[in-house]
Amino acid sequence: MKRIATDCGPGTREKLEAGEMLLLSGPVMACRDRAHRRMAELLSRGMELPFDPGGAALFYAAPTPAPPGRVCGALGPTTSLRMDPFTPPLVAAGVRMFIGKGPRTPQIASSMAAAGALYLAAAGGTAALGGGCVDSCVVAAWEDLGAEALYRIVLRDYPVFVALDLHGGNLFEMRMRK
Amino acid sequence: MRFLDAGAVSEAVASMCVEACTRPSSGLWQLVGWALASSPGGPGRSALGLCLRNLDEACATGLPICQDTGIAVVFAEKGNRLVIRGGTLREAVDRGVENGYRDGGLRNSLVSDPLNRAPLPVNSPAILHLSEVPGDSLALDLLVKGAGSENASASAMLPPLAGEDGITAFVRDVVLAKAATACPPLFLGVGLGGDMEVSGMLSKKALLRPFGTPGMTPVQRNLEERILAAVNETGIGPQGFGGPLTALEVRVEIAPCHMASLPVSVCIECHAHRTARRVL
Numbered sequence: 001m002k003r004i005a006t007d008c009g010p011g012t013r014e015k016l017e018a019g020e021m022l023l024l025s026g027p028v029m030a031c032r033d034r035a036h037r038r039m040a041e042l043l044s045r046g047m048e049l050p051f052d053p054g055g056a057a058l059f060y061a062a063p064t065p066a067p068p069g070r071v072c073g074a075l076g077p078t079t080s081l082r083m084d085p086f087t088p089p090l091v092a093a094g095v096r097m098f099i100g101k102g103p104r105t106p107q108i109a110s111s112m113a114a115a116g117a118l119y120l121a122a123a124g125g126t127a128a129l130g131g132g133c134v135d136s137c138v139v140a141a142w143e144d145l146g147a148e149a150l151y152r153i154v155l156r157d158y159p160v161f162v163a164l165d166l167h168g169g170n171l172f173e174m175r176m177r178k
Numbered sequence: 179m180r181f182l183d184a185g186a187v188s189e190a191v192a193s194m195c196v197e198a199c200t201r202p203s204s205g206l207w208q209l210v211g212w213a214l215a216s217s218p219g220g221p222g223r224s225a226l227g228l229c230l231r232n233l234d235e236a237c238a239t240g241l242p243i244c245q246d247t248g249i250a251v252v253f254a255e256k257g258n259r260l261v262i263r264g265g266t267l268r269e270a271v272d273r274g275v276e277n278g279y280r281d282g283g284l285r286n287s288l289v290s291d292p293l294n295r296a297p298l299p300v301n302s303p304a305i306l307h308l309s310e311v312p313g314d315s316l317a318l319d320l321l322v323k324g325a326g327s328e329n330a331s332a333s334a335m336l337p338p339l340a341g342e343d344g345i346t347a348f349v350r351d352v353v354l355a356k357a358a359t360a361c362p363p364l365f366l367g368v369g370l371g372g373d374m375e376v377s378g379m380l381s382k383k384a385l386l387r388p389f390g391t392p393g394m395t396p397v398q399r400n401l402e403e404r405i406l407a408a409v410n411e412t413g414i415g416p417q418g419f420g421g422p423l424t425a426l427e428v429r430v431e432i433a434p435c436h437m438a439s440l441p442v443s444v445c446i447e448c449h450a451h452r453t454a455r456r457v458l
Contacts, residue, residue: 019220019221019419021221021224034295061245062245062285063245063285064241064242064245064247064283064284064285065283065284065285066283067240067241067283070239070241073241073242073245073283073285074236074241074242074243074244074245074247074285075245076244076245076246078246078325078326079326079329079359080359081359101326101359101361101417102358102359102360102417102418103358103359103418121417121418121419123225123228123229123232123417124244124326124361124417124448125229125232125243125244125324125361125448125449125450126228126229126231126232126244127232127241127242127243127244127245127246128232128233128235128236128239128241128242128243129228129231129232129235130245131239131241131245132235132239132241144297145297146286146289146297146298147285147286147287147297148297159228161221161224161225161417161419171221171418171419171420172358172418172419174420
């Protein structure tokens with residue numbers, strides 16, 4: 001199976017096709033609804049994010065607590081659609097990979113492709129498997145948000161599917177054409 | 179009269195939370211295995227393969243099946259000759275949920291209220307449905323409900339004569355609009371009748387039925403089969419990746435209702451269907 005890095009360059013990203021399964025490795029920033037609102041607020045005021053968004057990968061996720069002897073608890077994607085309203089400024093700030101579950105609104109899908117940003121869908125409800133694909137997991141900022149904090153997670157061979165490729169291919173629309 | 183300590187109730191609830199979240203039942207295993215074996219190739223099948231591997235992984239590691247360890251929904255049937263000693267049933271259930279989530283390494287996912295949304299340090303309050311039945315025992319059913327699937331659920335007040343066609347169309351439309359975000363293949367609980375909140379409660383209660391158990395009456399079974407067929411015709415498939423399996427089971431529960439009403443609720447549940455049961 002094809003392996004790719006979360007910080008892979010445009011040359012790698014543009015070769016991927018919707019529907020392909022990949023093993024994903026490298027650092028991601030894991031964030032959910034409230035972290036998204038904070039990021040959008042900071043960007044709208046011209047302030048810096050707690051991480052460098054240039055070429056970054058965002059994973060819509062929050063793990064369960066790590067049990068003793070493990071670096072991470074169960075880890076898997078949450079619904080991407082909820083992040084759509086907060087996504088345009090993140091794409092504009094340079095984020096080039098998004099990982100979550102389920103379809104996106106058409107406007108977000110086309111703006112991602114135009115900017116060269118990939119959307120990868122992970123399999124929801126497979127978080128025991130996901131938790132085993134983690135080399136490290138730490139809270140990076142906004143601990144006051146509890147499970148909605150911003151995490152920095154390093155993935156290793158995490159299974160994902162290309163959902164929106166850079167050529168307009170959409171995994172969630174492929175079934176409709178059938 | 180029989181007496182039962184609140185502490186014993188809390189202990190049972192705590193162990194139910196951990197069991198439901200981390201130990202997949204054999205019924206789920208069989209059903210996901212069957213889905214994989216009967217699924218055509220493509221990304222939907224690959225996703226089912228991951229779902230099955232995930233159940234193995236949860237068993238091997240003790241990690242939760244899903245990171246969304248949810249909100250705890252408890253249905254309690256308390257015998258009329260049973261007295262809970264040392265606290266109320268509500269307190270006992272909430273203590274159990276708090277302890278189970280804390281000690282079991284489960285994620286606290288509740289916030290203070292829908293507007294301020296401050297994270298709560300514990301995973302209580304549980305959603306508690308209490309009913310009194312004859313006898314001196316306490317039956318507890320736990321449903322661990324994640325938000326991805328719950329957010330796709332819906333209720334409606336249909337025209338009273340909408341019939342099976344109207345009910346089936348309503349459920350199919352909800353699934354078409356929202357199921358791709360709810361981690362299919364799904365379990366669908368459908369509550370018919372009562373009033374607005376009873377239909378919702380019945381749609382949840384339907385999800386407590388053991389795997390592979392059709393409804394008791396021909397009316398239930400007929401609707402369950404019709405809705406399942408209609409939903410699987412959508413082609414949404416596992417994870418929304420396409421395929422003939424969008425739902426694994428449909429369970430319908432029915433109650434009397436007003437002559438002018440047809441309340442219907444569909445509670446959408448993901449493939450990681452997590453329940454536990456105890457009788458004390």
